[in-house]
Amino acid sequence: MPSAAGAKLKDVAALAGVSVGTVSNVLNRPEQVSTEKRSRVLAAIDELGFVRNESARSLRSGSTRSLGMLVLDVRNPFFTDVALGAENVAEDHKHSLILANSAEDSDREQAYLDLFEQQRVQGILITPFGNVLERLETMRSRGIPSVLVDRLARTDQFCSVSVDDVAGGATALSHLLSVGSVRPAFVGGPFTLQQVEDRYRGAADAAERAGIRLQLFETPDLKFERGRHVGDSIAKLQPNERPDAVFAANDQLALGLLQSFAANGLRVPEDIAIVGFDDIDFASQSSIPLTSVSQPRQLIGERAAGLLFDEIDDEPGHVHSQVVFTPELVARQSTRRG
Amino acid sequence: MPSAAGAKLKDVAALAGVSVGTVSNVLNRPEQVSTEKRSRVLAAIDELGFVRNESARSLRSGSTRSLGMLVLDVRNPFFTDVALGAENVAEDHKHSLILANSAEDSDREQAYLDLFEQQRVQGILITPFGNVLERLETMRSRGIPSVLVDRLARTDQFCSVSVDDVAGGATALSHLLSVGSVRPAFVGGPFTLQQVEDRYRGAADAAERAGIRLQLFETPDLKFERGRHVGDSIAKLQPNERPDAVFAANDQLALGLLQSFAANGLRVPEDIAIVGFDDIDFASQSSIPLTSVSQPRQLIGERAAGLLFDEIDDEPGHVHSQVVFTPELVARQSTRRG
């Protein structure tokens, strides 16, 4: 249990009686070193408590063993799951993942991109918030590629991994119809969010195909509180003009509706059914388990990281690709047919 | 919008017509450079798109601008909140926080400590899982101090920031008594977890002081599913031998109980009241909002990071301190008195 402070490669070489080059080889290409010297070096490393200096390593070799990941909100379980998937892949490639939180703030987003650039990460996984695509392109031209996560690249300048929200919206609404809804409603907003727009469009189209009108309750955000608020106004409506089922643009909103309905004495699903979107853990853990549209979160992270490594490893021959997952519905009690 | 690839400090110096030392000064001590040269340098930096190489910087200067943080489970909202608090403080000190997930796995924990050591982080925030205290001490002796998070240091070798779980347990139980419980129960385990042990002891002592017996339902873990399972067996008991209130060791467990009781037709809080621990967001977002014992999560992270910087900045004179927060109860509908 040695505790010498700050041994460096040179010291190891001296103690083992070999050259610095040999020590470096033991660290990086152990198969090219004779068994005898290798074990002498390893013994010396152990005795001195030598830890290799990553700064020096990456300065000389020109490459860091790390990826940067920039998400909109670390507190959102969706993103931690995606990050988990990405981290697993990074680990397989012996890279580490630096997770950063733009917190839906353009300045922070820029600052973290600065940081990633300074740290010379090998690549970036990002759910863009502000207007950063142009910057990402110049970063790629300087050798730092990026992959868009949870956002379809409209250009073919990037790889992206996303989910087909239109299909998800259609699935959700079809499900409501299949359990007997004749007066469905959509709750969500703002429509400037592509995902809200897509989920609504999918649902509206599905309703139209069935010859049914989809009522709309537009909201300025997707938070729990907002759901409770909208829920209160829905509960106040006369039974004959009240929706018999709602599709909420995400689970937070859906949980808010659920709480409000419970507080207002509406029975779910008998009086009104609810389907959410994202299938966060708490959807299934609610008192009345929530039906939700599920996205393969870890898989999204894994594929994104996979694409990124493709581009890192094969820079010239790389062809950008857009991976789009189709979400699936998980039926639970909140839409159980009576 | 320049796109030259890989400009380095020397290039900037050449373009601005100054020495490399001056450019470095503009970057690090701008007040020591004349206004004229400073602006010439800044213009050159801009024109070349120069980004300083952090590896080279920290190799030469011997210090990185980063902290490592190692938590038990990034998917647990408790830890993301703590991390958020720590990150804010790190940002104030112009440091970045590298967040890693030991996932309650000793090997991963060791691997991340290796990584932190190689990256020469300035300090470490850690919720230890395996037996790492000894290693942390040798790391400190090599210049990397650490602070224990959500865990009271039993030695005075470390700073720590934690919560008084005994007091929290007592508060929870007193609350149940105050709303009229005469047959309370505790649900939680394993008792090898210090936190479970403490919360139970606090509750048991409070019950004893009131001359009331605290029933115990021990569990092998603290997960949602487990709560549902225990809830089912509690619901099967005869009304006269069934607890009239339960204190769950954490919110996951409490939510499981809640779901089970709802499914079994027990009314909360009329038939049985519930109090949880942690006050995660979803506690308040449940259909029946959950009373819970709340820990100042972000504050924990902030204080921990603060103590760490104290030690980093003032290595010789630093005295370790143990910060212990007292949690507080947030009463909601699940214990509303009838």
Place this chain on the structure above:
DNA sequence: CCGTTGTAATGAATCGATTCATTTGTGAAC
């Protein structure tokens, strides 16, 4: 015995920013 081939090992040069001892320049003081 010489030449060839291949494996191990060597160590000086290198990555790019920072540091610091030194030089240059300016103005004030005498």
Place this chain on the structure above:
DNA sequence: GTTCACAAATGAATCGATTCATTACAACGG
């Protein structure tokens, strides 16, 4: 006019690991 103080600027040395051209040596064939 000389000295002194002080600010500004310089550039060579440096951090520590990696790289790669070179050397050392052994084995083998002819």
